[in-house]
Amino acid sequence: MRPPLRRAHGFTLLETLVALAILAIALTAAFRAMGVAAQSAAELRERLVGDWVAENRLAELRATSAWPGPGSNEGTADQAGRQYRWREEVRNTANPLFRRVDVSVFAPESDTHAVARLSGYLARPLR
Template identity: 40%
Template sequence: MIRRQQGFTLLEVLVAVAVLGVAMAAIIKASSEMTGNAVQLRDRTLASWVASNVLTELRIDRVWETEDRDGETRMAERDWYWEAEIQSTPNPALRRVDIRIFSDPDDTDAITVLTALLADPERQEMDIPPAPPDDEGL
């Protein structure tokens, strides 16, 4: 009685290794893309926070002139570079400000752009709204 050996042939093993290699390459590519996306998302989030901080500083400083400004801010152990372009609007009580955030001072493409309005500090009223009526008599 002739006994056949049980197991895989060399060709079957090579095909299995090739399929495994293609699958591993796809997994590595997907992982690197996800890592790149996470880094980009983190940078855009931080840049948005920097832009919000710059806008708040402009409002606190009561900026009204239409000259452009630029600067550097440190956040999350990184330096961020920003430009604020201030323009007049058809409404004389408002100015438009476009704040662009860069990760490098030589960059031409902004990571994020925040557009907002600045109110004329001379026209802003500091009125405190009246207190709501007291409902004790009901």
């Protein structure tokens, strides 16, 4: 008489493949989430630095008591180790003692998409 067959303990090949497929899907989702988070952080940093450039431009105009004429002006500014391009639009207001200045800041690699926009007002300097 034969001894009864003992069943081997462990996972079958099919169970192992299913577990690996679930693990692969979970890891793919985790890596994608990390990539999106990293990209969002980079975009947020770009906007923050762009805001600094715009604020610095308005502060420079106020500190020098500038009274630019209506129209557009462009320039560049170094910030955080990169060079940003800014464009300002100067407009008259209903009160002739004030002018509105809209500053748009562009990333070094883009000429069309502004990373930051800021508006401010200049008062006519006293003589």
